[in-house]
Amino acid sequence: xxxxxxxxxxxxxxxxxxxxxxxxxxxxxxxxxxxxxxxxxxxxxxxxxxxxxxxxxxxxxxxxxxxxxxxxxxxxxxxxxxxxxxxxxxxxxxxxxxxxxxxxxxxxxxxxxxxxxxxxxxxxxxxxxxxxxxxxxxxxxxxxxxxxxxxxxxxxxxxxxxxxxxxxxxxxxxxxxxxxxxxxxxxxxxxxxxxxxxxxxx
Numbered sequence: 001x002x003x004x005x006x007x008x009x010x011x012x013x014x015x016x017x018x019x020x021x022x023x024x025x026x027x028x029x030x031x032x033x034x035x036x037x038x039x040x041x042x043x044x045x046x047x048x049x050x051x052x053x054x055x056x057x058x059x060x061x062x063x064x065x066x067x068x069x070x071x072x073x074x075x076x077x078x079x080x081x082x083x084x085x086x087x088x089x090x091x092x093x094x095x096x097x098x099x100x101x102x103x104x105x106x107x108x109x110x111x112x113x114x115x116x117x118x119x120x121x122x123x124x125x126x127x128x129x130x131x132x133x134x135x136x137x138x139x140x141x142x143x144x145x146x147x148x149x150x151x152x153x154x155x156x157x158x159x160x161x162x163x164x165x166x167x168x169x170x171x172x173x174x175x176x177x178x179x180x181x182x183x184x185x186x187x188x189x190x191x192x193x194x195x196x197x198x199x200x201x202x
Contacts (some may be wrong), residue, residue: 005079011141011168012042012053013172014109014121016134017148017157019089020190021111021119023053024166026141027182045194047072050085050112050185055139056126060104063090085114089122089130097128107138112189119189135177141173159188167199174201 012025025042042054044065052068054061068088075083083091089110096104103126108189111121123131123138133151137145148169163186170184186197 001194010042010139011137011145011170012052012055012109012139013137013142013145013149013169014111014123014135015153015162015165016111016119016121016155018155019119020159020162020188021051021113021121022162022166022186022188023109023111024170024184024186025053026170026184041185043185043196045187046110046112047070048166048193049082049189049191050075051189051194052090052111053109053138053181054106055108057104057105061106061108064095064104065154067095068092076130082115085110085112085120085122086132092124093128093130096124096126098125101156103127107184107192109136109138112160114189117191137169138175141170141176144173144176147171161200162188163197171199173200 002168004171010026014023014036025044027040041066041145044052044054046052071091074185092108105126107126107179108124116121121133123136124132134148137149150163166186183198183200188195
């Protein structure tokens with residue numbers, strides 16, 4: 001019951017096109033019915049081609065993001081190449097699975113341009129389940145956001161349309177979910193790097 005309550009308070013979305021990955025999240029941090037903060041960063045940059053969204057306890061997610069950054073950097077130093085997205089996702093999944101009796105209370109989306117130069121997106125839940133997705137939404141607003149993605153998603157989206165869909169998905173959740181709010185952060189990961197966008201709630 002505690003885990004369900006903690007994981008409720010946010011909305012994050014992600015989807016993959018032929019050329020890039022889009023991750024988006026709202027800005028509100030909630031504690032029960034209390035709005036704890038109105039300007040929270042829920043997308044962590046892992047490296048210049050990888051990012052991760054956060055749903056759940058921010059401190060837990062930040063620990064995992066810092067750990068993943070460190071392991072990825074060490075892997076690059078030792079081997080001369082980046083860790084694959086599947087390897088990153090598997091590492092996070094292993095940590096979450098091993099910690100199920102004293103869990104990290106998080107649900108994560110990990111996306112980016114993989115070592116084979118293809119865009120990929122993985123979902124990792126609190127118990128360490130790892131699945132590759134074309135589009136996905138997490139958090140309390142996900143039932144609303146996933147409907148927007150299902151209605152509009154295509155692998156052939158251009159950047160402007162992809163940004164509009166990401167915004168609409170999270171803004172739709174903001175309208176219907178009290179735990180989601182304030183504005184939308186969007187990160188687009190291309191073969192050239194990462195671009196960040198912010199859309200305030202008007």
